[in-house]
Amino acid sequence: MKQRNILLLFLVGMLLLLLSWMHLFVLQQEQGTYSSLIFWEFQVPRLLSALLAGGGLSLSGLLMQNLFQNPMAGPYVLGINSGASLFISLLILGAAPSFLNELSYVSAAMTGAFLAASFMFVVSKRVQNTQSLLVIGLMFASFTGAIEAVLQSFAAPEQVKQLFIWNMGSLQQMSAAQAPWLGTITVFGMATTLFLVKGLNAMVLGDAHALQLGIKVKQLKIVILFVTALLAGSITAYCGPIAFVGLAIPNLARALLKTQDHLLLILFSVVAGSFFLVAIDVLILLLDPWMTIPVNVLTAVIGAPYVAYLMLRQR
Amino acid sequence: MSNPATFQMFRSLINFFGLVFFFFLVGCSDQKTNALSKKENLCQHSQYLRIYNHKKGFKVEILDPDQQRKLQVFEIQKPYARIAVLSATHVGMLSALGQQEKICAISNAKYLLDPRVKQLLQLKRIADLQTELGFSAEKLLQRKAQVVVYSGFGNESQQLKRLPAHMLKIANFEWREKTPLARAEWLLLFGALCGQFAEAQQLFEEIQANYIRIQKEVQANNHSNQLPVLLSGNLYGDQWIAPAGQSFEAHLYKDAGLAYLFNNEEGTGSVFKSLAEILRKGPAVGIWLNPGLPSRKAILKQYPKAEFFPFFKKPIYCYTSNTNKYWEQAAVHPDWLLSDLSQIASGQTKKLHFYALLK
Amino acid sequence: MITIQQAQVGYHTTLIDIAQLALPAGQIYALIGRNGSGKSTLLQTLIGQLPLRAGSISVGAFTLEELQKNAALRAKQVSFVASMFTGVEALTLRAYVSLGRVPHLGAFGRLQATDLQFVDKVLQVLNLCDLAQKDTRKLSDGERQLASLARAIVQDTPLMVLDEPASFLDYFNRELLLDQLQHWVQQKPERSAVFSSHDIDLCLQKGIPILVLHQQKLTLLAKPTKQEVMALL
Numbered sequence: 001m002k003q004r005n006i007l008l009l010f011l012v013g014m015l016l017l018l019l020s021w022m023h024l025f026v027l028q029q030e031q032g033t034y035s036s037l038i039f040w041e042f043q044v045p046r047l048l049s050a051l052l053a054g055g056g057l058s059l060s061g062l063l064m065q066n067l068f069q070n071p072m073a074g075p076y077v078l079g080i081n082s083g084a085s086l087f088i089s090l091l092i093l094g095a096a097p098s099f100l101n102e103l104s105y106v107s108a109a110m111t112g113a114f115l116a117a118s119f120m121f122v123v124s125k126r127v128q129n130t131q132s133l134l135v136i137g138l139m140f141a142s143f144t145g146a147i148e149a150v151l152q153s154f155a156a157p158e159q160v161k162q163l164f165i166w167n168m169g170s171l172q173q174m175s176a177a178q179a180p181w182l183g184t185i186t187v188f189g190m191a192t193t194l195f196l197v198k199g200l201n202a203m204v205l206g207d208a209h210a211l212q213l214g215i216k217v218k219q220l221k222i223v224i225l226f227v228t229a230l231l232a233g234s235i236t237a238y239c240g241p242i243a244f245v246g247l248a249i250p251n252l253a254r255a256l257l258k259t260q261d262h263l264l265l266i267l268f269s270v271v272a273g274s275f276f277l278v279a280i281d282v283l284i285l286l287l288d289p290w291m292t293i294p295v296n297v298l299t300a301v302i303g304a305p306y307v308a309y310l311m312l313r314q315r
Numbered sequence: 316m317s318n319p320a321t322f323q324m325f326r327s328l329i330n331f332f333g334l335v336f337f338f339f340l341v342g343c344s345d346q347k348t349n350a351l352s353k354k355e356n357l358c359q360h361s362q363y364l365r366i367y368n369h370k371k372g373f374k375v376e377i378l379d380p381d382q383q384r385k386l387q388v389f390e391i392q393k394p395y396a397r398i399a400v401l402s403a404t405h406v407g408m409l410s411a412l413g414q415q416e417k418i419c420a421i422s423n424a425k426y427l428l429d430p431r432v433k434q435l436l437q438l439k440r441i442a443d444l445q446t447e448l449g450f451s452a453e454k455l456l457q458r459k460a461q462v463v464v465y466s467g468f469g470n471e472s473q474q475l476k477r478l479p480a481h482m483l484k485i486a487n488f489e490w491r492e493k494t495p496l497a498r499a500e501w502l503l504l505f506g507a508l509c510g511q512f513a514e515a516q517q518l519f520e521e522i523q524a525n526y527i528r529i530q531k532e533v534q535a536n537n538h539s540n541q542l543p544v545l546l547s548g549n550l551y552g553d554q555w556i557a558p559a560g561q562s563f564e565a566h567l568y569k570d571a572g573l574a575y576l577f578n579n580e581e582g583t584g585s586v587f588k589s590l591a592e593i594l595r596k597g598p599a600v601g602i603w604l605n606p607g608l609p610s611r612k613a614i615l616k617q618y619p620k621a622e623f624f625p626f627f628k629k630p631i632y633c634y635t636s637n638t639n640k641y642w643e644q645a646a647v648h649p650d651w652l653l654s655d656l657s658q659i660a661s662g663q664t665k666k667l668h669f670y671a672l673l674k
Numbered sequence: 675m676i677t678i679q680q681a682q683v684g685y686h687t688t689l690i691d692i693a694q695l696a697l698p699a700g701q702i703y704a705l706i707g708r709n710g711s712g713k714s715t716l717l718q719t720l721i722g723q724l725p726l727r728a729g730s731i732s733v734g735a736f737t738l739e740e741l742q743k744n745a746a747l748r749a750k751q752v753s754f755v756a757s758m759f760t761g762v763e764a765l766t767l768r769a770y771v772s773l774g775r776v777p778h779l780g781a782f783g784r785l786q787a788t789d790l791q792f793v794d795k796v797l798q799v800l801n802l803c804d805l806a807q808k809d810t811r812k813l814s815d816g817e818r819q820l821a822s823l824a825r826a827i828v829q830d831t832p833l834m835v836l837d838e839p840a841s842f843l844d845y846f847n848r849e850l851l852l853d854q855l856q857h858w859v860q861q862k863p864e865r866s867a868v869f870s871s872h873d874i875d876l877c878l879q880k881g882i883p884i885l886v887l888h889q890q891k892l893t894l895l896a897k898p899t900k901q902e903v904m905a906l907l
Contacts, residue, residue, distance in 0.1 A: 038594055041623045071763065157638075158608060162617050168552035172590055175619045198783030202776050204762050212721060213829070214749025214777040240552075254764040258809075261769065263782060284553075285591070292589040294553045 005257045009268050016275040019282050023047050027285040041176050048179045049171040050277040053235045053242055054249075056186040058273025059193060060231040061246030062253070062265055066200050067121065067224045071254075072130045072311065074247030075113075075232035079140035081241035083116025084109040084233050086144040089163055093155045106181065106237045113233030116140065117225050130311075169240035169296040171281055178238060185234040189227050193266055196223060200262035242277075243296055244303025249273045251310055357516075360497035363488040364504060373507045380491040389483060394510025399460035401444070405487060406432055407643035408502050411518060414509045419458045420444050428639040452477050462508060466490060493583050494566050495649030496523055502647060525650035526570075533572040533657045542574035543601040543660055546593075546626060548585075549608070550618055555588040567649070568604075571656030576600060597625035602632065602659060609635040611673050632659050636671035645669055675699045676720070676833070676866065678892075680729035683712065683719045688727055690716055691890045697866060699734075699832070702852075702859050703894075704877040705870040707887030708907060713870040714837055716887065720868060721754045721835050734832050734864065749777035753826040755869075757838040759818050761811035767821050768806040771797060774828035789828075796824050800854060816847035823851060827858055834858070836869035848873060852880055874903055 024047055057075060064073040064080075075081055091108040120137060127133050152160045166173070174182060199220040202210040211217050232246070253268045254260070280298045287293060354374075357366040365376040372392035379386040399420035400406055409418055410429040418432065424443040427433055435441045442458045444451050452474045455463060460482060465475060467486035475484050489501040499522050506515020545568055548557030558564035559582035560575075568575040576596060580586045603626045608614050611631065614621050621627055634641035645652050651668035658664040664672070676697040683690040689712040697703055707713045718724040720731070722741045731738045733751055741748040753774070762770070775789045785793075797803050800820050805813060813821065819839060826834050836855075840848040859865045868885070871877060877884055878900055886893045886906040893906055 037623060041620055042590070042594060045620075158613060158617075161607070165552050165617065170552045172553055173618065173620075177619075195781055198776060198779055198781060201783050202773060204765060205759075205770075205773060208723065209754070209756075211723065211745065212749065212752070212754045213773065214746045216745050258764050258766070259769065260762060260765040261783075263784075284589075288589045288591060292554050292587045292592075 049174045050281045051274045052186045054273040054277030055270040056231040057246040058249035058269040060228045062250035062269045076243045078137040082141040082144040083112035084236040087112030089148045109237035110233030114229035169242045174238045189231040197263045248303045361500045395461045397461045399463040401465040403642040404646045408505045428643045545573040546600040547604045549606040572660045600626035631673040632670045634669045682727040699866045702867040705885045752833045753829040753831040755822045755836040771824045774825040815842045832864045834867040
């Protein structure tokens with residue numbers, strides 16, 4: 001059982017490497033020869049975006065599902081992106097241009113994500129079933145959407161356009177200079193998660209049992225909220241909201257590995273999440289001669305039916 | 316567009332950039348126009364507008380661009396004094412005819428250019444229909460409009476269905492036309508509405524003559540086969556959106572002596588290109604037109620990696636130095652547009668009407 | 675060994691008032707009382723989830739206060755079995771039982787060979803080996819409850835607290851559960867267990883000491899008859 005899982009992890013890891021190699025050297029080069037500048041400024045950041053966003057989002061999904069004790073939780077459906085989005089809107093529309101730098105951007109997204117996650121977490125205590133929680137997540141998203149719309153009516157068209165583009169989600173926005181930022185934040189988030197494995201394992205039995213097994217539940221939950229906001233917030237800041245990865249991949253991980261050992265789940269979610277987004281981007285590159293597809297369209301086409309299937313199976 | 320916030324933004328953008336987004340709604344339409352009936356159609360260029368002399372006034376037919384069938388047929392027997400217009404372009408056409416006084420309501424005062432219209436707005440003789448929830452049909456009724464001209468874009472027509480039957484509702488498909496002159500020809504419709512048809516005809520003749528003169532000059536001056544390569548549009552998320560090969564923009568670029576990068580792309584609306592393709596074709600580009608932003612700094616702010624575009628260091632021109640002017644006057648003055656573009660193509664700009672070189 | 679002195683138990687008001695009581699180790703105790711008499715509240719207090727309103731209770735060498743402050747220590751002193759475990763997706767019975775070892779593991783939660791041996795031995799004793807790889811959601815109520823017992827056993831604490839562990843079980847499984855619990859307690863001298871129950875007859879039949887909880891008072895009956903128990907209720 002365990003060997004099978006490790007083999008599976010290894011296999012997906014190898015496929016990820018293969019796809020990454022295709023992404024960088026085969027598909028993009030085939031379409032023409034680029035200067036090394038374009039290679040480093042466009043291709044490498046694009047691959048890094050897919051790797052980091054895929055891994056980071058599915059990890060934050062896994063953490064949220066553990067925190068909410070609900071397999072349907074995820075950064076997108078619970079409005080964590082919306083929180084980040086709202087705060088980025090506030091920043092873009094409200095702050096002086098000189099204040100718009102890397103740090104303010106990421107911290108605004110993270111603050112928004114953290115507040116949204118905390119709010120949803122407090123609310124989740126009062127609802128018992130998955131459906132209600134998802135509906136509340138949806139309400140939350142439309143609420144922040146409404147505030148954004150009001151903010152926009154005071155904004156200059158350019159700012160509105162900037163937000164609009166950001167809101168579409170893209171793996172091609174991050175620059176080479178930004179990549180180390182996102183890389184550091186994501187790797188830090190992932191590393192922190194590895195120290196939570198014991199607690200995460202116990203948490204699947206619920207708060208009371210985890211407490212009885214010696215886990216400092218309150219502390220753990222705050223750390224989970226923080227790491228989730230760190231991952232989802234920073235990724236959203238750089239790539240915009242990317243849907244379904246965070247929800248679908250951890251569910252896939254549990255279904256494939258048939259385990260609740262979070263060490264395996266964490267590793268697999270990160271690798272499979274990266275694999276998923278890189279695969280989607282490879283698909284986009286393959287389809288490019290015929291049509292140009294935004295990344296969120298493909299994640300939705302593949303992710304939404306799977307999530308719907310999960311919902312139906314839950315009943 | 317699955318996120319409500321995104322949806323909201325999309326909606327606001329529709330309001331703000333109405334015309335920019337026409338490319339999302341491009342249908343396929345065939346070129347053929349029906350044989351003329353006995354009476355002579357007074358429009359020579361337009362595909363979607365036909366005006367006939369009828370009794371003492373006019374009979375107007377407006378065709379649906381998507382289905383090439385008659386959408387609206389009506390008679391204009393006497394001039395109207397209270398006209399509501401829902402697009403800046405319509406304001407521009409009425410202003411060009413000096414008929415600002417006949418406007419009773421406009422869709423969004425934020426994006427106005429004409430000083431007389433602004434004045435009338437301040438005197439409350441023109442109402443602004445724009446609300447936070449889009450345009451208000453109720454305000455339109457309060458202003459006792461006799462005619463409402465709309466652009467047939469987005470969900471306007473849904474709102475308009477609520478208006479009483481006696482109010483004349485006219486879809487203005489000027490923005491779906493395939494040539495610049497066909498767009499300008501919609502002037503005639505406004506001429507007919509205001510009782511200024513002869514004047515409108517005369518103005519259009521002038522514009523047309525001007526356009527053809529510049530076009531001929533361009534052809535005469537073009538001795539080399541090496542036309543400057545033009546790229547238009549900008550990156551929106553993952554897609555580069557630019558006018559398609561048979562759009563009126565592409566038409567203009569060709570007439571101005573520019574080799575448009577997507578000249579061979581099918582369609583009258585927009586093309587959607589990946590960044591990879593733009594980067595591949597980038598080194599050939601000599602001029603970047605219409606990034607939709609007022610400065611290089613703004614381009615970089617929206618997309619920091621733009622500095623690595625092969626054409627970022629080439630001349631960049633956009634109408635954004637006076638966006639309101641562009642939306643209000645470009646449709647009615649294709650001659651000015653062509654003049655601008657031909658100067659841009661020649662590399663020597665003396666007097667530009669709409670465009671400015673980005674710093 | 676549980677020692678209770680002047681303890682007042684309850685959430686907002688005192689629900690149970692115990693002047694003095696000692697429960698020697700080496701026994702299992704059945705907590706009997708009417709609905710709403712506060713059985714669960716008392717058990718929640720014993721496992722350290724609910725602070726005492728006054729007085730003191732000590733479990734082995736530690737007071738409840740000490741245990742409440744130190745979750746890791748508490749997890750090594752007191753284990754808990756709830757009346758119902760509904761199962762978790764993708765969690766096998768063996769993985770579920772193994773979670774009982776969590777208090778004894780390092781930061782990364784890896785099970786050592788000795789942990790696994792212990793788990794397998796307990797599974798064997800409870801006759802759960804054949805179900806080891808089964809998803810906990812696909813087990814029967816009886817199987818799940820035995821698994822919960824196994825999880826508490828591998829936690830290896832001096833005190834085990836069970837909240838109506840048998841309420842969803844049939845007669846045979848109830849008997850099996852009590853037998854296994856008695857067996858466990860007898861393995862080491864410091865062990866004891868407290869469980870709440872409504873099944874007075876079975877407890878009497880097994881000769882289990884009974885704690886009767888009625889109108890704020892807790893009474894220990896070491897070898898009761900049915901009349902004695904009923905008289906107190």
